[in-house]
Amino acid sequence: MRELTASSDHVPVSFEVQLEVFRHQAAGLSRIRRWNGACDVSVAQHCVQACDLASPETAGYAVIHDIEEFDTGDITTPVKNTMRALGVWQRFEDEIVLPIRRRFTLLAGLKWPWPEGVIGEIHEIDQKLKATEYRDCVDLSLVRLSAGDLAEPYSDYMLPWSATKAENIFMERVRNVLPSMAMGDAGDVIEHSNCSGRLAEGVTYKDHELIADAHAAIAALMNEARQTKLRLSELEQAFKTRQEQYLRTSDGMKKMFPEQREAALQFRAQHSADLAHQSGMRNRLAFIECEIAHWQERIALARA
Structure with missing residues (x-):
């Protein structure tokens, strides 16, 4: 728990270190299933899909909007509601969830706290993805929700990805939409050489x-x-x-x-x-x- 609550204001300056931190999260999130395991969609896939549905201004926030679930797991809505009723959710969010999210927001080169418009857009996307997952990917023998509990799902049918696919596409989005990752892409093309370790012509x-x-x-x-x-x-x-x-x-x-x-x-x-x-x-x-x-x-x- 100390690792979760420790101060994380320090942002590594090395691009390689930053990239490795995100790779670590991607590997974990791609193996954590949504709906407390009752759904084959991983948290990494969910974040990628939210990113792809978001506006350009929100995409970076969307890809990391559940980044803390590598540490906390995917806490289902009924559990969150129970924690709220017991008066413990706010402290959990303030002392565990938000510090982790803040760390990765700063690491991504994004604004903290998140703009209100970003929060609203991600919430809307999140609810529609939740409804789509429930329709297409959730084991209904384990979870049952009423129609009133769900938003309108997206029209496209959702298929779960493998962990490998989710991890790699998550990292692709990290490199493409996070401002702090842009610095590592500068450059970039190396001329063709037959020497070992050199990249082919035109390959970044x-x-x-x-x-x-x-x-x-x-x-x-x-x-x-x-x-x-x-x-x-x-x-x-x-x-x-x-x-x-x-x-x-x-x-x-x-x-x-x-x-x-x-x-x-x-x-x-x-x-x-x-x-x-x-x-x-x-x-x-x-x-x-x-x-x-x-x-x-x-x-x-x-x-x-």
């Missing part, structure tokens, strides 16, 4: 970093694909070796002794679960292929 440091991130993402995805294919192969082999008598028809099961019938029912239940698992892994493989194609396209665009 920013593009070089994006390409490196994309290669890392592709490597991680390919490793996941290999592991998933291995598990699929093992599961398919198990299907082939299973005894047919445990998959008999209902009429056949009526002729069994009770203990045989119980074993057969358990086996059929496991078989059904394995089939569902197989389907899920195949869907995941298809998703991984799309993600790899996405990153390959980004590499091609960066090199163009």
Whole structure:
């Protein structure tokens, strides 16, 4: 807790240090799911989408508007309301949330306190994104809200991103919309050289970093694909070796002794679960292929 409440007025002057601080937050936020885990949308994805929907003047604030949730987690509205009723939310916000947000606002080169117009715009976007997440991505067996609790959602269907995608796009927005990050982009193009470590002609440091991130993402995805294919192969082999008598028809099961019938029912239940698992892994493989194609396209665009 000391790390959260310590004074954070000092803003690192080194661009590399500032960038690393934001990378650290991006990695954490991309792995924290919204709605206390009942939604597959990460906090990082949510911040990126808010940034993309905001006006140019508000975009920088929008991308960091939940930056403190790396430390506090995603606190749901019912919990916040309970904390307000108990009289503890204001102190939590004043002593935990706002100091963290202030630190990153100054680190981003933005104004503190936030302008009222910015706060209002982000609140409106936040509520509409919340409604969209509830419609498209929230597990309704875990969360139920009435229509009166939600704003009008956005018309576009929302799909959750992988943690890798959310982290990388979050960092892309950080570099593009935060004033303090602009200084690190100056420069920037290095002429072509065959020497090791030099960038290709017309490729900026920013593009070089994006390409490196994309290669890392592709490597991680390919490793996941290999592991998933291995598990699929093992599961398919198990299907082939299973005894047919445990998959008999209902009429056949009526002729069994009770203990045989119980074993057969358990086996059929496991078989059904394995089939569902197989389907899920195949869907995941298809998703991984799309993600790899996405990153390959980004590499091609960066090199163009």
